[in-house]
Amino acid sequence: MGKIHDKIDDRLREFIGAQPVYFVATAPEQGGHVNMSPKGYADTFAVLDDTTVAYLDLDGSGVETIAHLRQNGRITVMFCAFSGPPNILRLYGTGRVVVPENPDFATLIKSFGPHPGVRSIIVVDCDRISDSCGFSVPFMSFDKDRTLLDEWAGRKDVQQRRDYRAQKNRESIDGIPGLSAAETDPVTQHS
Incomplete structure (x- = not known):
């Protein structure tokens, strides 16, 4: 059954590294919508030390995680x-x-694989590391990563990505500020 860990030890690092998908959850300070996002590409997640992790935040249709973190910092992966x-x-x-x-x-950025469309890096200082049984999680097989997000970002020039971010990433669905105008400029390098 469940256990609380003091740190991300080698066994937990191995478990993290073997998972092809992870989920990120955040919420606004009061009211509003809880957000949970699935994340793929195993090379977008890194264990930085025993209690710190990070993931590569790629272009997307929303900016909930960024907005929520800037408002209150709370996150669960x-x-x-x-x-x-x-x-x-x-x-x-x-x-x-x-x-x-x-x-x-x-x-x-050196901790991650190469991906176009990098918006930011989310760094998480873990204050609780816990596992639980997962007895009801189904068996599923992993075929391969979908490459559509990287392909989409790779087809956009700098101005198209800037316009997309300005339209979709300035605020959350609840109106919480996300990326500022200066932050909508795409990174000129791949990760």
Whole structure:
């Protein structure tokens, strides 16, 4: 059954690395909509140290995570075993948004595989690391990553991505500020 861990040890790192999908959940301070986003591409997630993780935030149709983190910092990342022994791992913590203009960005980006359409890097300082049984999570097989997001971002020029972000990523569905006007400029480098 469930266990609380002091740190992300080697066994948990191995479990994280073996999962082809993870889920990110955030919520506004009061009212509004809870957001849960599935994330693919295993090379978009990195364990930075025993209690800190990060993931590559790629272009998307919304900006809920960024908006919520800037408002209150609360975030949970969840991994489920869809093959092998049952397990659910949750990383609860405080997240921060690292945009390309941030001095930490150049160092952090080296932790990830190459992807176009990078908006930011989300860094999570974990204050609770827990797993639970996952007995009811179904077995599912992983065929391959969908490449559609990378292909979509790769087809857009800088102005098209800037326009898309200005239209879709300035505020959350609840009107919470997301990316500022200066932050809608696409990163000129791949991760």
